[in-house]
Amino acid sequence: MRNLPFVLGVSFLLALLTWLLLRGIDTNASAYAVTLQTLDEYALAEASLHRDVLQARAGLLRDYDAFAVDARAMADAVSRLRSHARAEGLDPKPIDQLAAAVVEQEELLERFKTSNALLQNSLSYVGLLSTSPAFLANDVQLAPATGALAAAILYLSRDTSSAAMRALQEKIDQFAQQTPTTGPDAEPARAMLAHARLLYEQLPAVDETLKAFIAAASTHALEEVRELFSRHRSVVEAGEQRYRLLLYVVSLLLLVLLVILGLRLRARAVALRRRAAFEHVIAENSTRLINCSPAETGMRLKQVLGEFSRIIDADRAYVVLDERPIRVHAWSKDGVTFPPGWPRRALAVAEQLGAGDGVTIADASALPPGARDALAGTGVRAWACLPLVRPGRVQGIMGFDRFRPIRNKISPIPLARLASDAVANALEREFLERERTKLAMRLERARRMQMIGSLASGIAHNFNNIIGAILGYSEMAEPQIARGSKPAQHIDEIRRAAERGRDLVDNILTFGRRTDGRARPVQVRTLLNEAASLLRASLPSDVELVFEDVPADVAVSGEPAQLQQVILNLCTNAAQATNDGGCVRVAVKQEQMAAFVEMSEGGLSPGRYVCLSVSDNGSGIDERVARRMFEPFFTTRVAGTGLGLATVREIVRDHDGAINVQSEPGCGSRFEVWLPAVAADSIAADGLSALPLGRGETVLIVESERERLLRDEEKLAALGYEPVGFEVAADALAACRSDSARFDIILVGHASRPQGGVELARALHEVSPLQPVLLAVATAADVSIDLLTDAGISEVLHWPLDNAELAAALDRCLRTPARLQP
Known part of the structure; x- marks a missing residue:
């Protein structure tokens, strides 16, 4: 139906072409030729009639039937001319005049025939008598008079002037006098x-009739008739010429339309070839994205964007994920750069232009002012944008920039949508793998912390009793031995070893009791100010401690006490590495990561990060120590516990950060802690003590014991959530089936067996796959990471629930990016 107007237009042109062809054909030529022939026949008949009349006057023609033939020919020609004029719709007046001339000539002809018959009879008689020997033989005097009379009559027959008339009258009078x-x-x-007297009377009359007959010739009327048909012929030829000109113009127009149609068909064929090539590239790159590991997704995605851009002739391509912080995967042609803020600003532009189902802008200059301003300054003349949405997973856009408008090309939206599906699937796999890795790390840390905590709580009392006894007996034995003696030195070493053992027990207990805590936005400058006051009181006086200025808008999200522990441990290690005094420098910077960066411990995805660096001018770290320095209980100092850097690594991992170490023996060391940056305006007004509270989100909680259920509901309500509790798992499943959109998050409480809670979480996730699922367990030792991932569990909490840990987990799960509105 889209081509119906075009088909109708071509059909109309063909019909018009046929009509013009028929009108342009010279159909009047034969009729005009017949008319000309009729006019010639009339002229010929009239000339023949005039010749016959003259011959009759001269006495050369005695048969008057030729007069009738010529007159009928003239009348017939007039009749045919009248018929032609009537058929062509011409003015009949000139033909009427011609017919009147014919009638007049016929009347004069009849008069001429009558008079000329008498005249010729008299002339014959006169001629006969004037030459008769018998008539002239009897009277000698009469013969000259007769000859003179005959001569005068002959002269008068040739010249009817008044002189000839007088001469004939004289001769008649003379002849009369001599007549016997x-x-x-x-x-x-x-x-x-x-x-003779009759001839005297008839000759002038006949000649007058003959003159009137000759004067009545229809030459003028015939020319008017000829001019009438000639003008009509000119008009007809002019009309036919116009129709032939129109036919030529329409033919050219039709030719142009056929050329346009051919070009459109060619463009369509080219577009189809481009589409086939694009689909081939999409299939090939989709296979590559499927086969690549999640760690290679960023690098592979840049190559895929380049392939897609070359197919649709784009100058820049990018994927912008609406996360915190925003992640960008971008590609551009050689020599082409991205302006400041672009393509991050593309998310807002897409939402403004309504890119829910994708949008194509062929020429940005043709947009309304508001939409045109949205792309101002980016250099974009043509833009294609598609949303990347997977429920509960990847959310963002894929965009293509072009510095020239799109002319006569098929919209790339259908093609790009195929590409966006492939990209979204790859990003979803990367997201799931990252979530699986994080969940595995949390579960592993939970197991380790549980094991260490159980070990510490089981042996700490007895171990402390043993160390206390060693210290007590050492103190009692020390006064009984002389100072400076060998036994006194041995007792002193025993006491110091016992004190180190006591410190080691305290560190183990501290390491085992660490949890996820209360994550919230923290101002880095506040952390450094508090750490500086503690360090200046505890570090040796010969160590110079330098804290560089930190802008007030630098902030991270985390638990303040744990982040402060990181600063203290790194600075303490740096001070110990300087030996006999030195300089420890602490600096902070913000940096945007455009691609995945691998570091000494962990890696950073694209986004904005805060880098906290601690540098010293000590002896540096060799390669052997660098490989093991983050292992628990590994130390190079006699008095060390080996838990300082291990604790730093675990805390940084808990905060989704990474550590980078730069060191060379003899040149000092530099430890960089990279943590995700947050906006400074998100810091709570009441300082570091605020918990991340909810905004009335509905939490479905399942707990088999009513007392624990009521207690957990009170905790959720105090944190700003609306709890909906169920003691029976079947009731919770029924509530999800009836209205899954009613709940924002699901919390499966403590169960006697962890596997029972996992199975319930799996069932709830299958019924309501869009909601995050949290599992609270007393011990995570018997739960595998694969089992948790398959069940769709987002977080694992320790039971009984801690307010800080619960608030942090709920905030992480509900911190999902907003979708693009269609």
């Missing part, structure tokens, strides 16, 4: 005289 009254010549003489 008696005798054999009297009668012929009287007859001769009578015919």
Whole structure:
């Protein structure tokens, strides 16, 4: 149906072409030729009639039937001309005049025939008598008079002037005087005289009739008729010429349309070839994305964007994920750069232009002012944007920039949508793998902390009793031994070893009791100020401690006490590495990561990060120590516990950060802690003590014992959530089936067996896959990471629930990016 107007237009042009062709054909030529032939026949008949009349006047024609033939020919020609004029719709007046001329000539012809018959009879008689020997033999005097009379009559027959008339009258009078009254010549003489007098009367009259007949010739009327048909022929030819010109113009127009149609078909064929090539590239790169590991997704995605851009002739391509912080995967042609803030600003532009189902802008200059301003300054003349949405997973856009408008090309939206699906699937796999890795790390840390905590709580009392006894007996034995003696030195070493053992027990207990805590936005400058006051009181006086200025808008999200522990441990290690004094420098900077960066401990995804660096000018770290320095209980100092850097690594991992170490033996060391940056305006007004509270989100909680259920509901309500509790698992499943959108998050409480809670979480996730699922367990030792991932569990909490840990977990799970509105 889209081509119906075009088909109708071509059909109309073909019909018009046929009509113009028929109108342009010279159909009047034969009729005009017949008319000209009729006019010639009339002229020929009239000329023939005039010739016959003249011959009759001269006495050369005696048969007057030729007059009738010529007159009928003229009348028939007039009749045919009248018929032609009537058929062509011409003015009949010139033909009427021609017909009147014919009638007039016929009347004069009839008069001429009558007079000319008498005239010719008299002339014959006169001629006969004037030459008759018998008539002239009897009277010698009459012969000259007769000859003179005959000569005068002959002269008058050729010239009817007044002089000839007078001469003939004289001759008649003379002949009359000599005419005998008696005798054999009297009668012929009287007859001769009578015919002479008749000729005297008839010759002028016949000649007048002949002159009137010749004057009545229809030459002028015939020319008017000829001019009438000639003008009509000119009009017809002019009309036919116009139709032929229109036919030529329409033919050219049709030719142009056919050329346009051919070009459109060619463009369509080219577009289809491009689409086939694009689909081939999409299939090939989709396979590559499927086969690559999650760690290679960023690098592979940049190559895929380049392939897609080359197919659709784009200058820049990018994927922007609406996360915190925003992640960007970008590609551009050689020599082409991205302006400041772009493509991060593309998310807002897409939402403004309504890119829920994708949008294509062929020419940005043709947009309304508001939409045109949205792309101002980016250099974009043509733009294609598609949303990347997977429920509960990847959310963002994929965009293509072009510095030239799109002309006569098929919209890339259908093609790009295929590409966006492939990219979204790859990003979703990367997201799931990252979540699986994080969940595995949390579970592993939970197991380790549980094991260490159980070990510490089981042996700490007895171990402390043993160390206390060693210290007590050492103190009692020390006064009984002389100072400076060998036994006194041994007792002193025993006491110091016992004190180190006591410190080691305290560190183990501290390491085992560490949890996720209360994550919230923290101002880095506040952390450094508090750490500086503690360090200046505890570090040796010969160590110079330098804290560089930190802007007030630098902030991270985390638990303040743990982050402060990181600063204290790194600075303490740096001070110990300087030996006999030195300088420890602490600096902070913010940096944007455009791609995945691998570091000494962990890696950073694209986004904005805060880098906390601690540098010293000590002896540095060799390669052997660098490989093991983050292992628990590994130390190079006699008095060390080996838990300082291990604790730093665990805390940084808990905060989704990474550590980078730069060191060379003899050149000092530099430890960099990279943590995700947050906006400074998100810091709570009441300082570091605020918990991340909810905003009335509905939490479905399942707990088999009513007292624990009521207690957990009170905790959720105090944190700003609306709890909906169920003691029976079947009731919770029924509530999800009836209205899954009613709940924002699901919390499966403590169960006697962890596997029972996992199975319930799996069932709830299958019924309501869009909601995050949290599992609270007393011990995580019997739960595998694969089992948790398959069940769709987002977080694992320790039971009984801690307010800080619960608030942090709920905030992490509900911190999902907003979707693009269609």
